[in-house]
Amino acid sequence: MIEHIVPPEVACFASRGDDGTTWLFPDEAAQMHGAVDTRLREFTTARTCARLAIAKLGLPIAPILRGAWREPIWPRGVVGSITHCRGYRAAAVAKQRDILTVGIDAEPNEQLPPGILEQVAVAPEQAWLATARSGVHWDRLLFSAKESVFKAWFPLGRDWLGFEQAVVSFHPTECTFQVRLLVPLPALFGGGPELLTGRFLVRDGLLLTAVVVPQRERVVSTVS
Numbered sequence: 001m002i003e004h005i006v007p008p009e010v011a012c013f014a015s016r017g018d019d020g021t022t023w024l025f026p027d028e029a030a031q032m033h034g035a036v037d038t039r040l041r042e043f044t045t046a047r048t049c050a051r052l053a054i055a056k057l058g059l060p061i062a063p064i065l066r067g068a069w070r071e072p073i074w075p076r077g078v079v080g081s082i083t084h085c086r087g088y089r090a091a092a093v094a095k096q097r098d099i100l101t102v103g104i105d106a107e108p109n110e111q112l113p114p115g116i117l118e119q120v121a122v123a124p125e126q127a128w129l130a131t132a133r134s135g136v137h138w139d140r141l142l143f144s145a146k147e148s149v150f151k152a153w154f155p156l157g158r159d160w161l162g163f164e165q166a167v168v169s170f171h172p173t174e175c176t177f178q179v180r181l182l183v184p185l186p187a188l189f190g191g192g193p194e195l196l197t198g199r200f201l202v203r204d205g206l207l208l209t210a211v212v213v214p215q216r217e218r219v220v221s222t223v224s
Contacts, residue, residue, distance in 0.1 A: 002090045005199035005210045009098040011056035013049040014090035022048035025063040050091035100213040103151030105144040107207045144209040152211040156186040
């Protein structure tokens with residue numbers, strides 16, 4: 001499903017569950033030493049999805065290790081993002097010559113646990129959520145959108161981006177959202193004053209979001 005909200009330059013692979021056909025390279029397995037079984041199976045399936053997505057680009061597969069922030073370390077020339085939630089694991093990758101950065105996230109279409117919304121949403125977002133149409137758990141979708149923003153930001157910024165530092169505006173009819181960052185974007189984004197943009201999909205009990213920045217459309221934000 002994630003393939004429906006990313007451009008054609010981005011290759012995706014997803015799984016609705018874990019099975020015995022997934023596997024890890026020895027170096028990947030070593031990084032998960034001591035993990036509980038459920039976490040190990042989740043990690044293994046997600047890494048397998050990532051390798052199969054890379055293969056769609058016509059590139060050789062290789063270990064995808066974790067960095068100091070637990071972020072995936074992609075092979076040279078590849079950018080990408082991985083997500084997993086209950087019943088869904090997915091990866092989206094692209095060649096760096098085409099795509100500057102990508103972030104994806106998947107969440108169950110359920111209300112956020114008590115107390116989480118106040119940590120995620122700033123005042124304008126909370127005001128909009130109070131008037132949003134029913135049928136979608138917009139609070140969880142907001143959380144997912146900010147997760148996708150962070151995943152797109154981190155490979156370039158190499159620093160934490162707080163929930164309060166990104167203001168999301170949804171456009172339900174178009175299934176898109178805009179993001180105004182309250183901190184300067186990393187210099188690698190280059191370019192003019194456009195906002196970050198993303199797309200979302202609500203299907204089969206899941207909420208999916210994606211933020212993809214093509215190389216030809218690098219952006220910066222203004223600090224408010």
